[in-house]
Amino acid sequence: MAKPKLLVASLIGALALTSIYGLSVVVEQKDLMISQLQDAVSEALDGQSVLQQRLALSSLEQDSKIAELARVEKQVQQLTDENLSLKQELLVYRKIMAPEQQAGGMKIEQLHIEPMLSPGYYRIDVLLMQVARNKRWLQGKLQLQLMGSQDGEPASYNVADLQQPASELTFKFRYFQELSSEIKLPEGFQVERVELSAFIKGNKWNKAAQIDLQQAWPDLGNT
Incomplete structure (x- = not known):
């Protein structure tokens, strides 16, 4: 009668070890997935930071170009006004002095x-x-x-x-x-x-x- 009990105990022990090993494998896979997800998130955050920096630089360059365009347009308008004023003065001068x-x-x-x-x-x-x-x-x-x-x-x-x-x-x-x-x-x-x-x-x-x-x-x- 001792042998059957020993077999049952051995079987239960084997089943327990199998369950523990399987659980360990699952835990390891879960940890690996979490690590991979963390790496992916970190990479995504780094990529987002780079994109934000590029966007900020692009916005700064655009603002600079807009400011430069406004400055050039102002200079052109000033030159146009000065040219018109000079033409009017020249016309008056010619009328008086011709x-x-x-x-x-x-x-x-x-x-x-x-x-x-x-x-x-x-x-x-x-x-x-x-x-x-x-x-x-x-x-x-x-x-x-x-x-x-x-x-x-x-x-x-x-x-x-x-x-x-x-x-x-x-x-x-x-x-x-x-x-x-x-x-x-x-x-x-x-x-x-x-x-x-x-x-x-x-x-x-x-x-x-x-x-x-x-x-x-x-x-x-x-x-």
């Missing part, structure tokens, strides 16, 4: 030509201004000559003769004066340019003077 448009204390401020409603009729306006510091009366006369071609041959006409009725263009002013002429172009006459001469009478303050100005006829059509 020797071909002023003499005897007077300057030709504007010569304007525009078509009228009737075909072949035009209006010519001349604006005269005094540039002398001490404003005195200025007087004299204008001569407007239309230069071009008549039926293919060179030709010219005096604006005073084209007015209805024909009359001389005279001026007398202290500050400024606008002279207007309404004319009809002769049939077949093609205008190329206008030649303006202003003859200023001399007085005790100013010597007699003459201003000559040429201006191309605008592309308005001649009929």
Whole structure:
């Protein structure tokens, strides 16, 4: 009877050892998995840190580029404003100082030509201004000559003769004066340019003077 009991005890012991060994294997596998997961998490965290650093660097570079672009745009706007201001100043300077448009204390401020409603009729306006510091009366006369071609041959006409009725263009002013002429172009006459001469009478303050100005006829059509 002792042998069966011994066998049973041996079997129980073997089963217990097997259970303990199996449990140990499971524990080891679990520990290995946990270690692998920890390594994976650590690697992921390292990768995230690198990505965050790259993102921060990229954001910094983008902010720097945006700031540089804003600075360049501001400089371009400043240069544009300065260029416009210089052009305006140059235009004013040319109007005041242009020797071909002023003499005897007077300057030709504007010569304007525009078509009228009737075909072949035009209006010519001349604006005269005094540039002398001490404003005195200025007087004299204008001569407007239309230069071009008549039926293919060179030709010219005096604006005073084209007015209805024909009359001389005279001026007398202290500050400024606008002279207007309404004319009809002769049939077949093609205008190329206008030649303006202003003859200023001399007085005790100013010597007699003459201003000559040429201006191309605008592309308005001649009929």
